[in-house]
Amino acid sequence: MNDFRCRCGALLFRAVAIRDTLEIKCRRCGTVITMRPTEPPPERRERPSGDCSCRSDPN
Numbered sequence: 001m002n003d004f005r006c007r008c009g010a011l012l013f014r015a016v017a018i019r020d021t022l023e024i025k026c027r028r029c030g031t032v033i034t035m036r037p038t039e040p041p042p043e044r045r046e047r048p049s050g051d052c053s054c055r056s057d058p059n
């Protein structure tokens with residue numbers, strides 16, 4: 001669980017989920033902060049180096 005704090009230091013507890021973004025309004029200074037929910041990191045598909053088993057040449 002994350003606590004959202006405004007730049008003024010007030011704890012932002014009022015969060016309204018609007019589609020994919022999160023809109024939070026500070027009650028102290030009235031600043032509206034929009035943020036995206038944490039997205040899962042993109043799956044990086046890297047080839048394993050030096051491990052090709054498709055063809056083996058015993059020498």
Ligand SMILES: [Zn+2]
Pocket residue numbers: 006007008009010026027028029030031
């Ligand atoms: Zn604020």
